[in-house]
Amino acid sequence: MATAGCYEQQSWSTLPDHIVVRILLHLDLADRYNASLVCHSWQSCFHQPCMWRYFHFRFLSTVNPRRDHIWGYNQCLAKHGHHLRCVRLSLDQGDEENRHHACRVIESLATTAGRQLAAISVTFTGENPLFYAGAEFVAALKTLFGPTPPTINMPLSQILQVDLSGLSVPYDDSVFTILADNNPNLKSLNILNRILICKASPSSMLHLVKKCRNLTELMAYHCSLSDDILACFAETDRTPVEHLGIVCRREEKYSKTLTSKVWQDLVSAVPNLRVSLGFDHTCPLNRVGELMQPEIPVRELRLETFTRIFEEVNLAAAYYSPTLEKLVLQTRNSDDLGAALLNLAQTCKLLKSIYVYCVLKKEVVEGILASSSLIKETKDYILKWEADPEPWVVGVEEGD
Structure with a gap:
């Protein structure tokens, strides 16, 4: 048994470096800096390159002390900007200074000598000013x-991963042309943001897909895609695409449907392709069934239309039974919807996640859980037969 004298000889500086690093990684920048003042050993750990590979810049006026906060970020970029590999920026864009400092970080990353930046995401947390x-x-x-x-x-x-889904500003084609021309090794791009009008044209996306032969994940609005883009993904001299995230909105009133032939060719060339297909409340209801083509290997389907729908759920059961793993449904309850959901649960044997944002009948919920062993096993579902304050956030749920 250790004696009291042994404990008296212990100090914070005797902790192994890898333990100190793990501790510091759980702290924000201010607390991390304060902890580094404990001793020389901890300060040495504070400056280890591994401490700066993943970094989250936060510009949230109501949370962070402004002056010390910005000074710390500037010091971080000056000393460790060349170590940053994966960077996240979160900001309340309603504050002009937040916007200014976030843009300064992006511009500083662009001019950092020896830059190793591989992934970047930008997320707005507030409301855009008028x-x-x-x-x-x-x-x-x-x-x-x-x-x-x-x-x-x-x-x-070169940058490998770009996530602009949280950046609520209208992109133009020049952004993606520049990205493609200077970062041909790009692997992942997500541009599904909340702007009402999508300005990313199919021609700019085609240019990007042609240039970036290693692109394995693309998440974009349906109006930004074309048959030529899918045909380019099917070419044999490129890294096989793994995931396409497609969302259909108001623009589908005027856009063309991607043809069955190009989907068949793409699935034949890339049999392991995963597709996430989504419809929001602005998508014309008559277009939903047309865009739900049976050739698409849909793993995740989101029908967030807020209208009374059930035929589309039956289509999902008929078209996607070999592939469907997740369903998100925002609608109103009806007897037809209950029957459609029971049919889907019985038909789609891979279904392991289902979120239904309306109050169903109790026998329908019980039938879904009885029909799908995967859903019961994962417990990844939202199914209610009684109205509840949470997690309901979509209108006023009714049990009819």
């Missing part, structure tokens, strides 16, 4: 995605 277009963010992204600045001799690493 008449706000976000032009400064578009300009900053163009700088980041652009060619190596002439003042930097060392080549910069």
Whole structure:
């Protein structure tokens, strides 16, 4: 048994470095810096490159002390900007200073010598100011995605993952043209943001898919896709695409449906392709069934239409029984809907997740759980037969 004297000789500086690093990784920047002042050993760990590979910049006025917070981020970029590999930016865009500092971070990353940045995501957490277009963010992204600045001799690493789904500003085609021309090794791109009008044209997406031969994940609105894009993904001299995320909105009133032939060719060339297919409340209801083509290997289906639908659920059971794993449904209850859901649960043997945002009949809920062993096993479902304050967030649920 250890003596009291042994315990007296222990100090924080005797902790192994890998333990200290694990501790510091769980702290935000301010607390991490304060912890580094404990001793020389902890300060050495604070400056280890592994501490800076994944970093989250937060510009939330109501949470962070402004001046010390920004100073700390500037010091971080100056000393460790070349170590950053995966960067997240979260900001309340309603504050002008937050927007300014977030853009400064993006621009600083673009000009950091020896940059190793491989992944970036930007997320707005508040509401856009009136008449706000976000032009400064578009300009900053163009700088980041652009060619190596002439003042930097060392080549910069190419960006592999870009997630702009949380950035509520209208992108134009030039952003993706610059991204494709200077980052041909891009692997993942998500541009499913909340802007009412999508300005990413099929021609710009085709250019990106042609340039980025290693692209394995693309998440975009249906109006930004075309038969030529799917045909390009089916080419044999590229890395097989793994996941397509497609959302259909109001633009489908005027857009063309991707043809069955190109879907068949793509699935034949990439048999392991996963597709997430979504419809929001702005998508014309008469187009939903047309866009739910049987050739698409849909793993996740989101019918967030808020209308009374059931035929589309029956279509999902008929078309996607070999592939469907998740269903999200925002609608109103009816006897036809209950029958359709029971049919889907019995037909889709791979279904392991189901979220239904309306109050169903008790026998329907029990029937779904009895028919799907995977759903019961994963317990990944929202099925209610009584109205409840949570998790209901979609209108006023009725039990009719």
